[in-house]
Amino acid sequence: MKQRLAVIDFETTGITPGPGCRATEIGIVLLEGGQIVDRYQSLMNAGVRVPAMIEQLTGISNAMLRSAPPVAQVMREAADFVGSTPLVAHNASFDSKFWDYELAQLGRSRPQAFACTLLLSRRLLPQAPDHKLGTLTRWAGLPATGRAHRALADAEMAANLLLHLGSTLRQRHGIAPAHELLCKLQKVPAAKVAQFLSATPA
DNA sequence: TGCCAGGCCCTCTTTAGGGCCTT
Numbered sequence: 001m002k003q004r005l006a007v008i009d010f011e012t013t014g015i016t017p018g019p020g021c022r023a024t025e026i027g028i029v030l031l032e033g034g035q036i037v038d039r040y041q042s043l044m045n046a047g048v049r050v051p052a053m054i055e056q057l058t059g060i061s062n063a064m065l066r067s068a069p070p071v072a073q074v075m076r077e078a079a080d081f082v083g084s085t086p087l088v089a090h091n092a093s094f095d096s097k098f099w100d101y102e103l104a105q106l107g108r109s110r111p112q113a114f115a116c117t118l119l120l121s122r123r124l125l126p127q128a129p130d131h132k133l134g135t136l137t138r139w140a141g142l143p144a145t146g147r148a149h150r151a152l153a154d155a156e157m158a159a160n161l162l163l164h165l166g167s168t169l170r171q172r173h174g175i176a177p178a179h180e181l182l183c184k185l186q187k188v189p190a191a192k193v194a195q196f197l198s199a200t201p202a
Numbered sequence: 203t204g205c206c207a208g209g210c211c212c213t214c215t216t217t218a219g220g221g222c223c224t225t
Contacts, residue, residue: 091224095224098225189211
């Protein structure tokens with residue numbers, strides 16, 4: 001995987017972005033040549049309260065956010081850090097909603113596509129016990145990256161999973177795992193994955 | 203007051219329902 005890719009993960013106050021539900025932390029890992037070449041991580045203060053259940057899940061407290069930099073500053077830095085690099089996330093439908101919502105608050109929009117390691121692992125690792133990020137990391141013997149449900153640790157886990165999926169494509173199917181191909185593969189109906197892979201030139 | 207996502211994927215399906223996955 002020689003291409004440069006940005007793997008991102010958000011911690012948030014809930015499931016659906018909106019005035020009362022905002023990002024609280026972002027972690028970004030840049031991959032190039034199969035290696036992590038750069039990282040970005042920051043808490044961010046969007047002026048919303050973290051529900052107790054979320055604080056328990058992530059360890060991110062209201063006190064931590066009070067002293068965090070403003071959301072606009074962090075998202076501006078994050079968007080500049082990523083630029084037009086193709087994006088990847090685990091369950092990208094979730095992270096892309098927050099990425100797009102928070103960029104829209106700055107009057108910015110996303111130029112690039114998201115690849116999704118959840119959709120890809122359902123297609124390439126159907127034998128896994130489930131497709132949660134933590135389960136896949138342990139099941140595939142990938143390195144521990146720190147406290148789960150913190151943005152940079154989860155982004156690194158997703159990056160390691162992406163590299164594992166790339167190796168699977170290359171070794172098992174002789175296919176180079178370019179971002180454009182990953183975006184196509186994740187949309188192929190699960191029942192037609194084998195047919196798609198065998199028809200894809202190496 | 204009470205409500206609270208949504209896209210994907212499977213099946214006891216397609217005029218539907220429920221589990222998965224993210225916080």
